[in-house]
Amino acid sequence: MLLDNHGRRITYLRLAVTDKCNLRCFYCMPEEGLNWLSRAELMTYEEMLRVCELLVKMGIDKIRITGGEPFVRKDIMQLLTAISKLDGLKELSLTTNGVLTAPHVSELKAIGVRSVNLSLDTLDAGRFFAITRRDEFANVMDTMHELLKHDIEVKINTVVMAGKNTQDIIPLVELTKALPVSVRFIEEMPFNGDGHSYSGALWDYVRIFDEIRNVYPDIQKIPDPLYSTAYNYQIPGHSGSIGIIAAYSRTFCGTCNRIRITPQGTLKNCLYDDGVLNIKDLMRxxxxxxxxxxxxxxxxxxxxxxxxxxxxxxxxNPNFHESMATIGG
Structure with missing residues (x-):
């Protein structure tokens, strides 16, 4: 059992395999993108597999692959397949924007991936383009339906942003009526690569819930899984569920079981720290x-x-916040 100095069990690694992304979401990075890491600055797949193997032996039993966008990195399925074979690993999952994912869904199913987090901030193609600066809405929706067809659990991650997509909250909730998806509304965070001014938590978890309850007064609280970062709910008669993640309010830190490793091999004990150990340097x-x-x-x-x-x-500088693409979603 792997414990930290506060007695919290550490079981969950979020491994970012690249900082690159094929979308340009305004809340994550400037329109022109970021100063992407060079190949030499990134951990190799061999280095990633080595650190994953060490951490699984220490007590990590869940690994989520993130980015940037994982499928932007060449031959990503080779790494996923190798990680899936680690003795002691109970769960391998990933977070993706869905643009390039659909052709790989059958492979993901074959190596045992049971759950995928799909980033999707709106169900309106026009607003999707305004938020992401790319015309890829159809591909993302194709990925969602392909995942469901292969019986892979789909969690839709929606960042709630004042003046941008709050009108999408109810349509996304309505998606859970017919589809067995979990739609998770996430407070906006300041990890935007200085791409825009952070508006603060104008839409915090309480306001998001009130917005949903105003339309669905019969919404019911359901049990939160162990280590859950979301407050979970369901509307009677709906196939799917709803989660609200207090990512900026940080109400779940007392049960945090996760660590992060950035594409350049920096260990982050917390999303909000600036890195505590460079594992890549140790290996090299x-x-x-x-x-x-x-x-x-x-x-x-x-x-x-x-x-x-x-x-x-x-x-x-404590007031500077890097892009989420550089630290792993």
Whole structure:
């Protein structure tokens, strides 16, 4: 059992395999994109597999592959297949924007991927283009239906943004009536690569819930899974469910079981810290597995209590927030 200094069990790794993305969502990055990492700055697949194997042996039993957009990286299915075979891993999942994913769904099913998080902030093609700056709505919807056809659990991640897509909250809720999807509404966070001014939590988890309850007063609370970051609900008669994630309010830190590793190999104990250990450097310096594990344990024993404390401890300018694409969704 892998525990941190607050007695919280660590079981979940979010591994970002690239910072590159084929969308340009305004809340994530500037229109011109970011200064993408060079190939040498990225961890190789061999390095990623090595660190995943070490962490699974330490107690991690769930790995989620994120980006950027995972399917932008060449031969990503080779890495996913190798990770899926790690002894002791119970769950492999991924987060994708769905643009390039549909052709790979049968392969994902074959290697045991049971759940996929699909980023989708609107069901309106015009607003999709305005938010993402790309005309890819049809491909994303094709991916959603392909996942459902293969009986892969679909969780739709929707960032709620004032003046941009709040009118999409109810249509997305209505999607759960006929489809067995979980639509999760996420508070906007300040990880935008300085692409726009962060508006703050104008739509926090309470306001989002009130918006839904005004239309569906019979909405019911359902049990939250262990370590859930979402408050979960269901509307009677609907096939799917609804989640609300207080990502900026940070109400779930007390049960946090997750760590993140960025594409360049930086371990993040918290989404809001600026990195606590560069694992890639340790590997390229020739450190043994034992030495790397010791360094990881030291890092896990210095986790901050919550996201607010982690943000205050940032070594760099605490008011600067990198793009979510560079740290993993």
């Amino acid at each position: 310096d020739g450190k043994s597995n034992t030495s790397i594990v010791d360094s990881l344990r030291v890092a896990f024993n210095s986790r901050e209590k919550d996201g607010w404390a982690a943000e205050r401890k940032r070594k760099e």
